[in-house]
Amino acid sequence: MSTSTLEFLETYIVKSVKVGLKRYGKDGTFTISNREGAENKSTHYSDRISIILLWSNIGAITLKIHFKIETAKKLAGKIFNLPATQIADEAAMDFMRELNNIVGGGIRGDFEKNKILVGMSLPFVAQGMDEAVFKKIRDPRTTCNVQKLSNGEDEVTVSTEIYLEDAEAVERVRETLQKDLDARDNSDTDNLGDVDFF
Amino acid sequence: MEEIMAKIVIVDDSETIRSQLKQALESAGHTVTEAVNGNDGYDKIVAMGKPDLVISDYNMPGADGISMLAKVKDKLGAGIFPIFMLTTETSESLKTAGKEIGVNAWINKPFDSAKLLSAVTKMLARKAAS
Numbered sequence: 001m002s003t004s005t006l007e008f009l010e011t012y013i014v015k016s017v018k019v020g021l022k023r024y025g026k027d028g029t030f031t032i033s034n035r036e037g038a039e040n041k042s043t044h045y046s047d048r049i050s051i052i053l054l055w056s057n058i059g060a061i062t063l064k065i066h067f068k069i070e071t072a073k074k075l076a077g078k079i080f081n082l083p084a085t086q087i088a089d090e091a092a093m094d095f096m097r098e099l100n101n102i103v104g105g106g107i108r109g110d111f112e113k114n115k116i117l118v119g120m121s122l123p124f125v126a127q128g129m130d131e132a133v134f135k136k137i138r139d140p141r142t143t144c145n146v147q148k149l150s151n152g153e154d155e156v157t158v159s160t161e162i163y164l165e166d167a168e169a170v171e172r173v174r175e176t177l178q179k180d181l182d183a184r185d186n187s188d189t190d191n192l193g194d195v196d197f198f
Numbered sequence: 199m200e201e202i203m204a205k206i207v208i209v210d211d212s213e214t215i216r217s218q219l220k221q222a223l224e225s226a227g228h229t230v231t232e233a234v235n236g237n238d239g240y241d242k243i244v245a246m247g248k249p250d251l252v253i254s255d256y257n258m259p260g261a262d263g264i265s266m267l268a269k270v271k272d273k274l275g276a277g278i279f280p281i282f283m284l285t286t287e288t289s290e291s292l293k294t295a296g297k298e299i300g301v302n303a304w305i306n307k308p309f310d311s312a313k314l315l316s317a318v319t320k321m322l323a324r325k326a327a328s
Contacts (some may be wrong), residue, residue: 035313080217080221094213098215102286105287109208109287113288122211122258188238192309193310195303195305195316196304197303197317198301198302
């Protein structure tokens with residue numbers, strides 16, 4: 001088992017959330033950094049968690065975006081050109097649910113272009129204190145990662161748990177996964193939502 | 199191109215996406231009916247009888263978009279209104295399944311309002327000319 005395969009996936013997933021915030025959330029200013037204190041069980045980052053599950057015959061991913069409702073209101077406000085004060089809690093949570101849906105859909109699409117079929121849950125938001133602290137990992141096929149996306153005043157925490165049954169399958173498509181994600185990141189948002197007429 | 203005002207049903211479980219769509223479509227003068235999932239979509243489309251256009255998500259609680267539209271097709275017949283799928287799904291097999299039940303265009307989320315409106319106008323003009 002190559003640790004670097006798991007590390008690659010961790011980075012690829014966190015960057016996918018950054019790209020999701022840029023393309024869907026219309027905010028390209030978020031930067032990725034390590035989340036300090038992830039090992040500290042008393043550390044709380046947020047009060048809501050948007051969760052999505054992805055699985056295939058080569059492994060499975062749990063992707064969680066931890067956020068404060070005030071941050072979600074600001075982010076949702078940007079896409080409606082409204083101040084955060086005019087965004088209801090439910091609308092803000094729905095925005096974070098859909099953000100995870102779009103991030104998960106992008107990850108699944110990248111894998112499916114490489115002939116790896118991926119199942120995806122509906123996204124859901126849980127309320128309650130953050131629990132981005134994982135159990136101690138003893139299985140070398142599993143990794144947990146916690147990182148922060150921030151743009152100065154706003155931040156969300158991204159935590160992933162990855163179980164990888166077939167690292168070689170990921171290694172075979174690693175370059176194209178990275179290339180596709182970079183293309184989404186670097187592309188002008190003008191190419192959003194291209195219409196494919198049948 | 200002459201503007202055609204249309205009755206459009208949007209089916210998506212995300213309130214954010216529905217709001218974005220509604221805002222864009224109503225700003226162009228269209229009348230929008232919202233449905234919050236596949237089952238609600240089926241009920242609203244059948245109740246309306248013949249909307250001018252349906253824009254539907256795929257992944258939703260209850261019935262997914264394609265199953266819902268297949269059920270509508272069984273009830274109302276094929277090809278009586280144009281259909282856009284608006285989804286994170288990119289799978290070719292799903293696109294094929296969509297084509298089989300009469301989907302006219304596939305749009306990946308996140309979407310751009312101007313492009314969507316342009317596609318709606320084009321589709322409605324095509325429908326009016328046929």
